[in-house]
Amino acid sequence: MTRSEHPTPAATPRTRAKARHILDNYYIGPARDPDVLEIWGYTEHISYAPGDTVQLRVSTTADRWELEVGRDGSRYEPKLSEVGLRGTHQDTPVDCSVRGCDWESSYDFLIPEDWPAGGYLITLRAERDGDRVEEHHMFLLRRSEVPAPYVLICATGTWLAYNCWGGSNHYEGITGPEGNAFSPVVSTQRPWTRGFCKLPEGAPRAVPEVPHVPRAMVRYPYMEWAYAYGYSKKYASAGWAGYERHFARWAEAQGYALDFATQHDLETDPDLLSRYKCAIFVGHDEYWSANMRMTVDEYTEAGGKVARFGGNFLWQTRIEDGGHTQVCYKYDAENDPLVGSDQEHLVTTAWEASPVGWPGTKTFGVNGLQGMYAGLGRCVGQGSGGFTVYRPQHWAFENAQIGYADQLGAGSRIFGYEVDGVDYRMEDGLPFVTGADGADPAIEILAMGLATHVEPDHGLWGETVYIGDTDAHYKARVLLGEETPEAVDRSTRGNGAIVSWKRGKGEVFTAGTCEWVMGLTRRDWQVEQVTRNVLDRFGA
Template identity: 25%
Template sequence: MASTFAARRFAAVAVVFLLLLSACSANRSPSTGPGSSTGTTPSSPSGPWTVAENAKPGTSDWRIPDNQLSTDAQLCGYADRSSVLPGENFGLYVTSTLGDVTVAAYRVGSYGGAGGRLVWQSQAFPGVKQPDPVIEADHMVVAKWAKSLDVPTADWPEGSYLLKLTASGKSRYVPITVRSRSTAGKLVLVEAVTTDQAYNTWGGYSLYTGPNNTRAARVSFDRPQKGNGAQQFFGDRLAPTQLAESLGLDLAYVTSVDLDREPDLLAGASGLVSMGHDEYWTVGMRRSVEKARDTGTSLAFLGANAVYWRIRLKDGLTGDRRVVVEYRDAGADPKHDAVDTTVKFRSRPMPDPENSLTGMLYECFPAYGAMVVQDPTFPLFAGTGVKKGDRIPGVVGIEIDRAYPIPGTPASLTVVAHSPVTCGTSKQTFSDMTYYNAGTSGVWATGSMMWVKVLNGPNAKYGITDASVSFVKRVTTNAFVQMAKGNGQGGLSTTPNLAQLGASTSTATGTGGPVEK
């Protein structure tokens, strides 16, 4: 187990590293404004490319006040790609009953606290009311619209982007990722776009809901997203993205679809961050990440319920991998006896529980509580001052994971937080935070969906205090800095302790379902 001295030493190294990066940032001159970036993002001798990028002038204009948010009927849209390489065009499909539309593209980052940078603006174009969506087989909603605009990205650096559509004072978002050509030597932030679509109810159906107690078994990317147009991004990925950008690390950006499309996309990556709700995975996505872990890429799962549902991706209206398939029932799935039959990863016909990757199993919804420290010497807790038994309010919930002593759980697993909670109304269980060493890499999982919510700041409704925010930001910062080291230095030394906690092998305390054989 790491000593107190080792923890203090780790904290000192991290602080010095961040101070050096801040100094580099302060010496960079800002750009002249939108369109001034090159679209390529090499690191320079003076530091990672994100340092110079985030020294450019930012703006808060990317935000949409609640009273300016459009309804679905007024204004919304979607892109025909979930990601593009720098310089590639993508199509934008917009419906508007408010007249002419303009589009502004903002790159998400730190930018001195502004949170975004304007990189491109369109000229106004005529707004038209597009046809009603089509409901296809399996209740799949598709917006078969005419293309409104081809959007160029020649001057866009890689990163997460919010397109802000505006017409007659009302606005709506369309998210897009400019993905990295290479992830080698970089900390990779993953946009969980397949999970976004699973929960997207635009047009009346999602993988969860529909009229008269129905649900879709297939959902399409070719439709707008409900709410502000990027609700999952705001809830799960905005805060960790802005934090990572503020640290001056060498970052790369990909989507979950990219991980399925390109099996070797993570070759040489220093680390990979699953930023929040990352529930829906293809077998190809999982194999890509497992291969990366086994060849030196450290992993962080900042949420819970990751790698739970096994999906397939199919071609759609505007291209390849534009449809998410999830029958949830092997008997209903036309591919009812295959490695990619769309059931839980822990279920038959070919069980492959998520614990062999994340370290834990999905345990429960709903559950809330304080995080209870089990191992205060965990290196990522450096600088927090926590002691065993300390309670960090508001950090656990609303979905949680738990470590189980079952086949697939890594032998090196260390439970660093072990938090008693009530699952639902009566079941007593635990939310765990874990870490395991995978040779030259390591895998850290928070086990709580609230972790990224805490990064957004104090919230009395959930009991999130200033101290909670400080703790979560410090631990996440330590993790990002450690993972970014790469070159076989991403792993940490911890002492396995799952057996000491007396955990049962039964999953009956939760709502995640049994592990089938």
């Protein structure tokens, strides 16, 4: 999500005997109370390779704790377990979300050479006086020395932006003069918030399973569920459990061999993608650094294939402190210390905005500010939930039994909650890119849906507008240079697009939506067929 969210009413945390999880309207974090049974942990890095040593940093109020590490694939495979580990309660700085927890290592283990690539779930359990608590962390294991045809790049920039553990993220928190301001600086050196690594089956999505009913009060089931069960309300916006895990499990079950890496790996290893035929990006894919993006651009121009089943390509970030810190000033970009410097092109603002001026169309064929919300609350709340197909003869739709104007993915609600779009014109019933937003005229628009930057307020008594018009004003300011009523009105409308593009020696397929993975998890056979068509062509 792209807005600085309004404060929401505090909720009472769920309790199990004496165990409780700190949850208020901003964050989950340490209780800082020895009487509260808790356990939290994190690792220095987000991804590792076989032969690496993982230093697990754990803080618990229990005398003893236990550990399980397992591969979270199409089936869960336990790989390592320990019991009776001595517990230590480690001091946590108040501003740990900004500068890190600085905990000592509690348990080290060497990753065996025979562990396969994938997402690895770390389960931490502690018990005291009959009470029991469980929390989770995770890491990615890459095996680049024996590359698979495909590499799934996890959106760790977005994970960091939404991670509210300890106080602040890129949306809200304990920082600022009134204690509820987003932090432009966030640290990797802290646990992931509850719901990023593991979720119960059936946890609600940001896009509800059915459209909004007119005259009824708008609902946000995922936030209601999060408050009721002690999860972060951000679980539906980012994290392994909500997005990449769904794609990885589906692909493995279908027989596709994936390697795994992170956006942070793209930052440090610009040659990483050259080992693979196809780079895959899925889910909510909002925050990128310039180095990450240049790695993808160079790969594609040299002949690499890019399959992006993700949406909301919006903010430039900077990675600092050896990868431990992410910087993004967003709406307050004028306060970025690089403004006015010879590095002004690295100011952390929207890609399309000045002084960056590097539209997402140049990399993935679509832009974040050209798209935005669909299926979230009243934002296109009564939409079909799918894409309208315009070019059914394209190779991506082969054997999917799709015709002109058919809805792709409506039954599985794949369109939302944030989408990426492109400036277009209609000619004889077909959309064509205009190029006004930096899009290459060679880009083909295969399918589209409509999106908005404004949540309408119908004046229903007791209802609070959640999204409002903040984003429309921002878009008007940075793209049109003014916030007049006319400019804001022009900025309310957007779209989400599926595009295909032969770029340089390579090729790009983009389905600009966060929720494409729901078409796979919910076994929408047409969405599955399109996904197979893309992977089979790009991995051949």
